Amino acid sequence: MHDDEQAIRNLIASWIEASADGDVERLRLLMADDVVFLTPCQAPLRGRDAFMAVFEKGLQHYRIDARSEVREVRVVGDSAYCWTHLTVTITPTKTGLPMRRSGDALSFLQKQAGGNWVIVRDANMLMPEPAPAGSM
Template sequence: MTEDERAIRQVVATWMQASQSGDTATVLSLMTEDVVFMVPGQEPFGREGFEAAASQPSAARPQIDGTNDIVEIQILGSWAFTRNRIDLNITPPTGEPVRRTGCTLTLFRREADGRWKLARDANLLMEKS
């Protein structure tokens, strides 16, 4: 495993840990300024949209638990992509847990400081019963 692959795997692991603990600041530090997220049923959105959704008071945020398994990593210069299989249980503050599972295709970019950050994400998670 190369140093770049280890660094990208660490970004994915840190993202999951921070998401599960509600650490929005850490999640934001792992994405580029021009990040784009694509999810089913919505227009693509960027960092501001992500931050707005994540800035709810902690009592209003859903609890997230699950796994993010990297199926493939390809590194192409200062860009890389991963294909991931994600399985999440999302429990809203009021309501029943929802299970979402599926795949993502994520592009990472090595920034000027050498750190890999999430730049584009196509999330194909679907609700499962």
């Protein structure tokens, strides 16, 4: 496996771990200032600060547990894309049932001057999973 591909796989693993830990500073380092997140039925979320505000607000009410399966990484010079399948469980910290979403995500990455990779665009198609039988 090429070093850049492994670095991108490590970035995805770091993102999952930092999200679970609520480590906002670590997440901040994994994305470009002008990052854009695209999700179903939502306006684009533009910029690292906008993402961080939404994420930090969410941490006040929810715990995030995610799993990812990297399906493909392609590197072309200092640009790359990564296709992953994600399963995310969002659990209220006080009361309520966990919500589970799953689907595919396509991330575009850029290699920085120091050699580290950051997410510059991310489109995810996570949709709610149906509640298990008997959970109502």
